[in-house]
Each structure stands twice: as structure tokens, then as C-alpha cells.
Amino acid sequence: MSVRLSLLAILDQGPCYGYQLRHEFDRRTGSTWPLNVGQIYNTLERLERDGLVDRGEPDEQGHVYWQITDTGSAEVATWLSSPVVRTQATRDELAIKLAMAATLPGIDVAAVIQAQRTASLRQLQSLQRAKYAGGDVDGPEELAWALVVDSMIFAAEAEVRWLDHTEQRLALHPQHTMGLELTAERPKRGRPAKADAALTGHEQLR
Numbered sequence: 001m002s003v004r005l006s007l008l009a010i011l012d013q014g015p016c017y018g019y020q021l022r023h024e025f026d027r028r029t030g031s032t033w034p035l036n037v038g039q040i041y042n043t044l045e046r047l048e049r050d051g052l053v054d055r056g057e058p059d060e061q062g063h064v065y066w067q068i069t070d071t072g073s074a075e076v077a078t079w080l081s082s083p084v085v086r087t088q089a090t091r092d093e094l095a096i097k098l099a100m101a102a103t104l105p106g107i108d109v110a111a112v113i114q115a116q117r118t119a120s121l122r123q124l125q126s127l128q129r130a131k132y133a134g135g136d137v138d139g140p141e142e143l144a145w146a147l148v149v150d151s152m153i154f155a156a157e158a159e160v161r162w163l164d165h166t167e168q169r170l171a172l173h174p175q176h177t178m179g180l181e182l183t184a185e186r187p188k189r190g191r192p193a194k195a196d197a198a199l200t201g202h203e204q205l206r
Contacts, residue, residue, distance in 0.1 A: 003035065004043055005079045008052060008068060012076045015056065017063040018044070030145025032152070047072065094159070098166060105181065109170055117163045124156040 003025075010016060010024045018040050025035055044066055047053040052072035056065040068076075094116065101112045131149050134142065 003033075003039070004047065005076065007040065007043055008047060008072050009076045009080070011053060011066060011068040012073050015065040015067040017065050020063075021066075027141050028144050030141070030148045032145065032148045102170060110167065113163055113167050113170075117160060120156060120159050120163065124153065124160065127153045127156060 006025060006028070007021055010021060010028070016024065018037050021040050021044075022035050022037060025033075025040075044053060044055075048055055048066075051069060052075060053066045053068055056067060058064050098109070098112065098116075101107045101109045127149060131146070131153065134145065134149070136142075
């Protein structure tokens with residue numbers, strides 16, 4: 001969704017062709033999220049299908065310029081004025097992996113956490129070095145890059161803290177008491193009861 005709406009927001013500034021869109025996206029994200037041209041054209045075709053952009057005729061150099069429609073401009077305005085809503089369900093691969101590891105008999109969860117912590121700290125250090133090497137923010141492109149890198153650093157720091165918290169929490173529970181064997185019970189169709197309870201609690205907090 002971010003790529004789709006980001007490209008649409010760029011087109012809201014004026015017509016662009018594919019490679020130009022990739023260049024403008026890179027300028028505004030510090031080149032931290034590489035896009036290939038095929039991905040851009042696939043996105044443009046979907047935007048055209050949805051009535052958010054129009055395709056122009058090729059110019060003398062063969063560039064096909066894409067132009068935003070009024071509907072597209074309205075969608076950009078809505079996107080920029082609305083908060084990003086995090087998905088309610090947990091789909092984070094690391095969280096699911098550790099939840100699985102903690103409940104699978106015979107798995108050394110401490111080793112799983114340590115391997116991830118090592119990788120997460122390595123990533124954090126790499127990001128910090130990149131930020132330090134980037135120097136002072138002198139213009140809009142440097143600022144865009146710094147904002148994205150800062151976000152990645154904060155996320156990496158949070159991940160390390162969460163791993164520490166998880167390790168401490170699991171230490172309170174002997175491994176042999178946490179393993180879940182396959183159940184012989186035949187599950188009923190429908191949403192699990194805990195999922196319903198979590199949904200209700202989430203809705204009450206809104």
C-alpha cells in the first residue's frame with residue numbers, strides 16, 4: 001500500500017514516466033526501499049485500472065507519461081491526512097517464530113533468541129554506522145534518508161528490547177512445562193475463543 005500511494009502522491013505533483021517515478025521515489029525515501037521498474041509499471045497499471053491515473057501517449061523519446069486523475073488526487077489527500085493503522089492481527093514473522101519455538105517440545109528457545117539477538121544487534125550497528133557516515137543533514141534528500149534510517153534504528157532497538165523481555169519472561173517458565181503436544185481434540189469451525197476475546201478487548205479500547 002505504501003508504494004502504491006507514494007507513487008500516486010508523486011504523480012500528484014505532475015506527470016511522470018516510469019524511470020522518473022523510481023528516481024523521485026528514491027529521492028524521497030533516501031534510496032532505502034529500492035523499487036524495480038517492473039514493480040512500478042505493474043503498480044501504474046493497477047492504478048489505471050482503478051481509475052486513479054491516466055496513461056499518456058509516448059513522447060519523441062518513447063517515454064509514456066502517467067497523469068493522476070481527480071479521484072487519485074482525492075485518495076492522496078485522504079492518505080496524507082489519515083493515520084497509519086497497524087493491523088490488529090499479529091503477522092510479524094519473528095513474533096510468530098518465537099511463539100512457535102516456545103511451545104514446540106525439545107526446542108532450545110534460548111538459542112533461537114540468542115541467534116536473533118546477534119543478527120538484530122548487527123543490523124542495529126550497521127544502521128548506526130550508516131547514520132554516522134551520512135553526516136549532517138544539508139538538504140531535503142538527506143533529510144528524507146535520515147528520517148527513514150532513524151525509523152529503522154528505533155525499530156531495531158525495540159526489537160532487541162523485546163528479545164531481552166522475551167528471554168526474561170521465558171526464564172520464569174521451565175521449558176518442559178511450556179511444550180504443547182499435538183492435541184487429539186477435533187477443533188470446531190470458526191474463530192478461536194481467544195481470538196474473539198482479543199477482538200472484543202481491542203474494540204473496547206477504541
